[in-house]
Amino acid sequence: MKNFTLPSEELMGSGHLGCQGCGGALAMRYALKAAGDNTIVVIPACCWTIIAGPFPYTSLKVPVLHTAFETAAVAASGVRAALDIQGNTETTVLAWAGDGGTFDIGLQSLSGAAERNENIIYICYDNEAYMNTGIQRSGATPYLAWTTTTPEKTPKAEPKKDIMAIMIAHRIPYAATATIAHPDDFIRKVQKAKSIYGTKFLHVLAPCPPGWKAPSEWAVKLSRLAVQTRVFPLYEVEDGERYILNEPKEDRALPVSEYLKLQGRFSHLTEKDIQAIQDLIDKRWQRLMRQVRESS
Amino acid sequence: MTPTLTGTKKVVTGNHAVSYGAMLARVQVISAYPITPQTQIVELLSEMCANGTLRAKFIKVESEHSAMAALIGAASAGARAFTATSAHGLALMHEMLHWAAGARLPIVMADVNRAMGPPWSVWTDQNDSLSQRDVGWMQVYCESNQEVLDTVIQAYKVAEKVLMPAMLVLDAFVLSHTAEQIEIPNQTLVDQYLPPYQPVYKLDVNDPRSFGALAPPDVYMELRYKMHQAMEEALTEWAKADEEYYELFGRRYGLIEPYRADDADLILVTSGTVTSTAREVIDELRAEGRRVGLLKIRVLRPFPAQLVREALADAQKVAVIDRNISFGMGGIFAQEIKSALYNTHDRPPIFGFVAGLGGRDITPKVIQEIIEYTESHDEPEDLIWVGVKR
């Protein structure tokens, strides 16, 4: 009795350099299963620079272009253009960037690509900090989280940037969230993205056990909890207007504390802090619900 | 061999000469961002793409940094890639210039030499391109609109041979916006000269490989050694490419061009459009019987040190005109030449002149003053500011 229907093709090889329980590695595994072997991956500076393996090796069975930190979307645009002009419109070009490379330094080039509606899939695997360089805050780091640049005494004072809203505002044909705890949903979304022309954006929550100070075996569980607590709802937006909610479907969510308490990066939180986070999440959820309602 | 297929004559600006060069080179992916005085290059290219004269993808990016990144993607996927920029645009590209070179991508770019701000300036000097001297790009300084066009085509020939990117440089306005009659070479001949780009390694789903992965210390240095080897090889390849071009099109430029320098006591060294002015001054002085000559530096990277040594071997004095300044040191061409000659015997004294920054005219009179100053001084000076109101 299968719980999931994952394509069996394995395009991410073993021996890669992801940490134990790396959510980003698992995300790549799913993404490539969905995208298939007719795919070229563009990777800017991020943990995946390392995970993919050093010269002269590669852990992926598809072509990989390593590129500068802020250039994932545009380097992918270049690859796309080159393929197109050579008459190859079939190959999928997949930009694969971290949250730093997406929310922060790469936002400009991503915005450019989205505005031009480049025919690429852009996947941001979001581990909520600059992990490659040792857990520094990024625009994706959640409110009140610890990082090495937001120490416990002054945890991150700002809420996480709403990258989905930014991408949706570009009115790209497809934007969606996904997690490693929902492989079927993830794969369906990549495949859907593949079938659409234009810029497709996937925001994937990819827990980082060392960076989140959580045991490696909880990588998937944390993703699942993020959804169940509405910290990270799974939804899709077509053409910047049609909102579709995938998960969680339950009328009542788990309290956010269920998610926070498993992670060392939140261990300094007080009851009041947790309530503040809960309020933030409730508000965002209500907005999402409104958007889903209004667009249906 | 005399050309059998003739080109067409056309009056075009330096900028448009770049565009025609790119068109004839059949570039496949263009990505650029507007900046004065480069903008006309890509405007014409956009039009060519639009009307089908050029079958290329033009990615209208949101910055020069992205322009170069896009070309890195495109070239990695096997396309012939082109861009043009200037000053701040070039500076913004800096990181990606390293990337293109390190990735061994034969991208060609035109840089319209423009002074860097602040204060804002749109006029010419070489500080923008020279700031990128060490990124691993070939740099070719052009003197005329014809040379500009021809250099675009030659640059691809060499770049694709040695797998290093190339930047051709033309002066703002003096060249970029000045119209001259040039020959637009015949496309069939250009195609014969420059066949399609066929990289050994490219992003290819049938031969999946990664490009640009982390290189540990035990391999990094070898890769850098190979880049330098490629640059060395490029010296020969430029000469060959130039010769082959001459055979097909009847024009050649050399890596350097000595002008009436054979028996010269004083050799003036120039680059870019100053060279044309200097030619006239030399002709006048020669008419007066003075033993002065000229050396044009066309290819700055790879630096043709041996050729420069030979060209300057018999000179009594050398005067270098730099339209650039390395603050705290002096003109950059002068430094290059000095270091090329340092290990030779009987090297001539070298006078370094900095002139024409931010588009100030380098008139025949200025050049004459430079020659006279050199002639009248025995002790060489590293940095002589020309025309500064003090």
Add this chain to the structure above:
Amino acid sequence: MKKPIVFTSEREMPPMAVSLADMGHNRTGSWRYLRPVYREKIAPCKNACPVGNDIPRILSLVSEGRYEDAWRLFRETSPLPGVCGRVCYHPCESFCNRKNFDEALSIASLERFVADACFDLEDRIPERPKRSEKIAIVGSGPAGLTCAYFLAKDGYAVTVFEAASQPGGMLRLGIPPYRLPREVLDREIELIARWGVEFRTNTKIGQDISIEKLWEQHDAVFIATGAHRGRALNIPGEELAIQGLEFLKAVNVGKTIALGKQVLIIGGGNTAMDCARTALRLGAQPVVVYRRTRDEMPAIAEEIEEAEHEGVQFEFLAAPVALRRLNGKLEVQCIRMQLGEPDASGRRRPVPIPGSDFIMRADAVLKAVGEEPELSFLSEHVETSEGIVIERAHGILERAGIFIGGDAQTGPSTVAQAMRSGKETAQAIKSFLRGERKPKPKKLEEALRVNFSYFVHQPRVPMPHMPVAERITNFSETKRAISSERARAEAQRCFSCGVCNSCDNCWVFCPDAAITRIDGTYEVNYDFCKGCGVCAEECPRNVISLVEEEL
């Protein structure tokens, strides 16, 4: 295993940093300090099942509609699925992991369903070498039947000696047919007999044949005579009361008993409940008199509920102190009790309230305050003859080749416990006959960590019952069968604790693609597994263990 690439010269290198090989040389297995191992575990239901029915596997078969396979799997561990599906108190369900999620699996209903669905099926009896050893089993209750079944399966010549006229023990004599229809019992005994078990009914050991003789004629003897002697009340007038068990036996063998209208049943156990419900069916208005409250009643909750449902009355905190006959009626003098300190069983001890005596009147009084084994035939004969010393090691008289089990050994227990005893004794007899030591039971790790995320709430399928009004007029079965659809739906609720059902989760979630999947089985590639533990955590059913890596 792939080797790393070593460049000895720059000339061997490509111009740029282009990959030439995959990461296969990089054995990330060396990072691991915890090793995931596929180690199936025993489901708590199975662990709690005295006969060790392989519940998760059986339910998985049921869920696929493979009822025959399910039935055959039952018969590997138990000869009485039809009986157990009805009367076993299903400790399996009390330990079912699913009760921590929504409700326990309805295992008993499914067992009954499978047995009913396969009522006409027979065991496939293979050709097997006949063994020369002869074994006598005294008593044909669940202990004796089970022992006989497992010995006969192994080719031993088994004879079951039964004092009653038909085999079945308490299943026939004690448990009323409204809970266990006799055709079910008959069928399962018949199937046991098919294996070559000989039944000698109407043969009481100690009376018709001496235990010594039996022992002389057989290579091993199993005493499974149950616990049939009713306990005494030890109050004046006791002889006026009928032993509840004797009453049940009489009714169950078809005797007509006239009790009258008002019937008092003394006691709060299962026998008391069956007495009350049987009396009800005979037209009486039974009242159960019990010394403590409902909460302390030893009868299992389901039985009490059924009794209540059917209209049995209860008089709690009351104890009889004397019985007398008055004007053709019985007068029971009772005393009111209150609950004091807990006793050894943990239940609060009933303490009489002085001067609180009261009288209850009845046409008949049934006493059902427990039974005990009657083993006089043993002590008289075995212990004295030929100086054989009976050694009660774990209750089994091993050295002598005489074994004892079931209620006869433990006192009143349950059907399943008696079966366990019968099964274990069969094993002990085999070891004894082969001169081997009894094999030590393997201690299996229980599957207790279920990942609930992979399951959706689904209520337990209820067991349909006959309407009460209809029930109390006859002795036909009160519980009804569940439909095939419901059975499958219910079986699908099973988590399959500790048993890999090829759900793929481990393979799906490995961030290192270090699990290979071949035809529904899985293997960890230890060359690459980093020991993150995700597979173990995400296995819904606790199949994967993380063991410390030896460094």
